[in-house]
Amino acid sequence: MPIVSIEFDNNMPIYLQIMNYIKRQIVTGTLKPGDKILSVRELAAELQINPNTIQRTFQELEREEIVETRRGLGRYVTSEESKIMAIKKEMAGALLDQFIIGMQELGFADQDIVSIVAEAVTESPEPGQERGVNHT
Amino acid sequence: MPIVSIEFDNNMPIYLQIMNYIKRQIVTGTLKPGDKILSVRELAAELQINPNTIQRTFQELEREEIVETRRGLGRYVTSEESKIMAIKKEMAGALLDQFIIGMQELGFADQDIVSIVAEAVTESPEPGQERGVNHT
DNA sequence: CATAGTGTACTATTTAGCTATGACAGTGAC
DNA sequence: GTCACTGTCATAGCTAAATAGTACACTATG
Numbered sequence A, B: 001m002p003i004v005s006i007e008f009d010n011n012m013p014i015y016l017q018i019m020n021y022i023k024r025q026i027v028t029g030t031l032k033p034g035d036k037i038l039s040v041r042e043l044a045a046e047l048q049i050n051p052n053t054i055q056r057t058f059q060e061l062e063r064e065e066i067v068e069t070r071r072g073l074g075r076y077v078t079s080e081e082s083k084i085m086a087i088k089k090e091m092a093g094a095l096l097d098q099f100i101i102g103m104q105e106l107g108f109a110d111q112d113i114v115s116i117v118a119e120a121v122t123e124s125p126e127p128g129q130e131r132g133v134n135h136t
Numbered sequence C: 001c002a003t004a005g006t007g008t009a010c011t012a013t014t015t016a017g018c019t020a021t022g023a024c025a026g027t028g029a030c
Numbered sequence D: 001g002t003c004a005c006t007g008t009c010a011t012a013g014c015t016a017a018a019t020a021g022t023a024c025a026c027t028a029t030g
Helices: A014-027 A040-047 A051-063 A081-105 A110-123 B014-027 B040-047 B051-063 B081-105 B110-123
Strands: A067-070 A074-077 B067-070 B074-077
Touching: A014 A051, A014 A081, A040 A051, A051 A067, A081 A110, A081 B081, A081 B110, A110 B081, A110 B110, B014 B051, B014 B081, B040 B051, B051 B067, B081 B110
Parallel strands: none
Antiparallel strands: A067 A074, B067 B074
């Protein structure tokens, strides 16, 4: 049984989901700047996934300059906090865009969108819950 | 050049994206209950996509009882408006969940989430725009 | 009847993602 | 040097998604 686990969405590449998983850990401080990251083989074993897939995940993260690789030693979270802030901003912006544009495409008015969010946040503060949405 | 077009996300199956595209048209009333839907070959030509992929899209939509098939005639939007309402509710709920849980995972407080949405909605009311997000 | 349009089915091919497995190279501790 | 870890590379195989092309069945129209 894995120590940590991710609920994978079959309609999205695993390596992208693991990327976001790592990014979240960095953004929220679970992984701090300069921290050593689990090795390819460790993380592969923990998530029950092929090491090659983890390798691809890290290659992407490195391309985004979020992690640094020291050959023979391991991988480390970038020390540039500005980079981490930028990632957080980018991820939040993507979430926001997807949500608002999506709701507008469904025909919701701007005021409705705001009140739906406000209501959802007050009625069930903990994550992972079902939420009701009033529609017109 | 296609009359209508969709910006496809390569990280998600096309047939699912077309599904949502059709669902949105139904939910917003662009396609009304009982309306005839473009044929497999028509829609395939319009979206520049293989008819087999469109066929798969419609099979899924039919499984969700959103469209009805009359062999030899074509496909039609369901006449049950309650079904359409349910779809809208479901799609909005999915968007909401994804957004709120995502923001919470990024470390945003509930109040922050509400104000970010309120600000985004007021500052750029039209869809398809970039939005800034203030983070702490 | 023939025709044109509809949905449906089938085979074959390509590509991306993921897996399985093995091998090689750099680093630090002993 | 040896060992155990690290990252990296390469080959092969499997599956789902999408394409291409063909064919068949149903329906309305004439």
